[in-house]
Amino acid sequence: ELKVEQNPLFLSMQEGKNYTIYCNYSTTSDRLYWYRQDPGKSLESLFVLLSNGAVKQEGRLMASLDTKARLSTLHITAAVHDLSATYFCAVDTNSGGSNYKLTFGKGTLLTVNP
């Protein structure tokens, strides 16, 4: 059974600081996703990481993937209050033929304080 573990589950940061969220998964995967969720809202796709060594950046967020270590990181640079949200990683696994399904981590609740 695939397990996806995120840490930390809660993260309180000061504005301007840097931090990293980690996502470990227990089996081989074809892709890894990062999502953002604001309170009461649905999921917003941030990054899709497709191969070993993939790195993607958008604004103050940078995601990377190491498939050999089964580890993805989401790095936050110079945090601002607007980044406060819950961040999920999710692992895409093949369930037969061309069919895939997503398994999520428990999420990291990020609070950025002034």
Add this chain to the structure above:
Amino acid sequence: DVKVTQSSRYLVKRTGEKVFLECVQDMDHENMFWYRQDPGLGLRLIYFSYDVKMKEKGDIPEGYSVSREKKERFSLILESASTNQTSMYLCASSSLGPYGYTFGSGTRLTVV
């Protein structure tokens, strides 16, 4: 703009009621999914479907069933709602292969 539409944003139902949560996608996607989201537990897969009239159990199917009579519509059914099914329910769809997922806006169900 592509969409996954969940028919209700908020629902309040009584214990023992039969509850239908509807999801419609306009992207001609083959695959559709129902997730449940609870604080501290993330999103957990209830059921999914890769084709019309086909369904597969996810990680937590107990107490739920699904129906997919048309490609664009995937319904989640709570045969006899219980208070422990109070949760946020998210529907998603995807095309064949690894091309990403689109999520609906969610239905917050409260069972009293």
